[in-house]
Amino acid sequence: MxxxxxxxxxxxxxxxxxxxxxxxxxxxxxxxxxxxxxxxxxxxxxxxxxxxxxxxxxxxxxxxxxxxxxxxxxxxxxxxxxxxxxxxxxxxxxxxxxxxxxxxxxxxxxxxxxxxxxSVFATGGIGGVHRGAETSFDISADLKELAQTPVTVVAAGAKAILDLPKTLEVLETEGVPVIAYGQDEFPAFWSRSSGLKAPLRMDTPREIALAHRMRGVLGLRGGQLVANPIPEAAEIPRPEIMPMIEAALAEAAAQGVSAKAVTPFLLQRLFEMSSGRSLVANIALVRNNARLGAAIARELAAG
The missing domain is CATH 3.40.1790.10 (Indigoidine synthase domain)
Structure with missing residues (x-):
């Protein structure tokens, strides 16, 4: 085969x-x-x-x-x-x-x-620890993959519908470098701010590429998570998006939405509650991550 x-x-x-x-x-x-x-x-x-x-x-x-x-x-x-x-x-x-x-x-x-x-992968946001994971054990396989596969992943943090403090705790336990790009705070997908300090900060694609290479030299398993904040003009600030998220979560619970159906339900409700702004923000952040991913890949290719 x-x-x-x-x-x-x-x-x-x-x-x-x-x-x-x-x-x-x-x-x-x-x-x-x-x-x-x-x-x-x-x-x-x-x-x-x-x-x-x-x-x-x-x-x-x-x-x-x-x-x-x-x-x-x-x-x-x-x-x-x-x-x-x-x-x-x-x-x-x-x-x-x-x-x-x-x-x-x-x-x-x-x-x-x-x-x-x-060696470089650009996406929107990673999966993470879902709210209520202490009873549901709903934790994305993305976190374990970051701990074992040597790819640098550029994302706008993790979606704010997740339990972000627990997501960062699991990443720390798994030994995954979480690098905020150009700021000290961990971004929360639609928002530049999550209220949580990022474990690491880097300000240039070259630094990130050097860290990727150094992990290989040291024989360390796994990749890096580069948390790239959404462009300011496209963000939905945290004080604005969080009430929408809480309302959508309450609706999901009331309607008995569970397991894999939760995330699509929440994203659709946020699209409706934000009059489409969540999707516009999503597109902007994916494009922003793609550009940063290209800059990191160029540094790696340059040797």
Missing amino acids: TLPLILSPEVREAKAGGQAIVALESTIITHGMPWPQNVETARLVEEDIRASGAVPATIAVMGGRIHVGLTADELDRLGQAKGVMKLSRADLAVCLAQGGVGATTVAATMICAQMAGI
Whole structure:
């Protein structure tokens, strides 16, 4: 059995030429936005990376193969596909074995990026510890993946619907460097502020790239989380978003929404309560993370 990995022509050429490459997840395409906005946004993010001097590699499972980099036709097909599996470490192999179509979460994207020799991955926000995890044990596989897969992940922190203090505690326990970019505070996805101090701070892509290399030299397992705050003009400040989140959580509890259904429910209610501002902010922060990811990847490629 051979590794079911297919590189797009653009990614294959970039690897052959030693160019900077940035991995991108695909759940934002299949589970995050409706057609055609999902594909339009994905193309914007890819163009941001190209304009920043790197090559984008959107990752998805199609036809029982891991595609690292999608052609325009493949991106269109994925954006309109129905019944797409949402893949993490637990179900990646099953989807491949069944010849299915799957979109990669943070964890699965990290795994596939490492297989393809890609060291930097830009996303929106990581998963984390859900509220009430002390009884539900609902903790995202993203946190464990950050502890074992050597990929630098650029995200706007973790979504404020999560338990952010517990998320940071688990990351600390797992030995994951949490680096706030350009500020001392850990960002909270839609907001630049979470009220929590970040464990580490770095102010340049070069510093982050050097830390990534140093982890390899030291033989340390796992990657780095770079918490990149949303641009100020696009943020929904914490005092404004938190009442919406609390109201949405109360609605979810009253309606008996639980397990994997909670996050999609909350995101939809926040979209409605914010008159669409949450989605506008989401797009802005993903693009911002893509640009920073490209800058870090360029530093790594420069050696």
